[in-house]
Amino acid sequence: MTDRKTDTLEDLFAAARADPPAVPDALIARVLADAARVQPRAPLWRRIVDGIGGPVGLGGVVTGALAGMWIGFAPPSDTLDPLAVLVDGGALATVELTETFYDFGWEAEEG
Known part of the structure; x- marks a missing residue:
């Protein structure tokens, strides 16, 4: 300057x-x-x-929701299928409950 x-x-x-x-x-x-x-x-x-x-929390929520839907619609073979219970009105669950109930002799009264 x-x-x-x-x-x-x-x-x-x-x-x-x-x-x-x-x-x-x-x-x-x-x-x-x-x-x-x-x-x-x-x-x-x-x-x-x-x-x-x-975004990380949103990814966890989406993953959990998808896993829950997958397990709900196609459950593992050793668990009760919730959709079958809804369709057949709960008869499947009642049959399984009554079979195990009588196996242990819980219906017998004492003395």
Whole structure:
């Protein structure tokens, strides 16, 4: 900068940068409160996803739901099929219960 007017101006800017004015804490708090007030609210779906742990939590919920549906519709062979119980009105569960009930002799009265 060869211009003398510009050099003087640069000296003033350097002096201002060296000693910045102090901003009161109350002013900073008011500015931040105003900024938080005017920010748009997050959409409902984003708040729900954030509430369950973000994308990782959402992945866990989806995986658990799919595993539950799979086990519910195609249960392992050694368990009772809940859909068969619903279709046949619970007769299958009643038959299995009565067979095991009488095997132990629980129907006999004492003395």
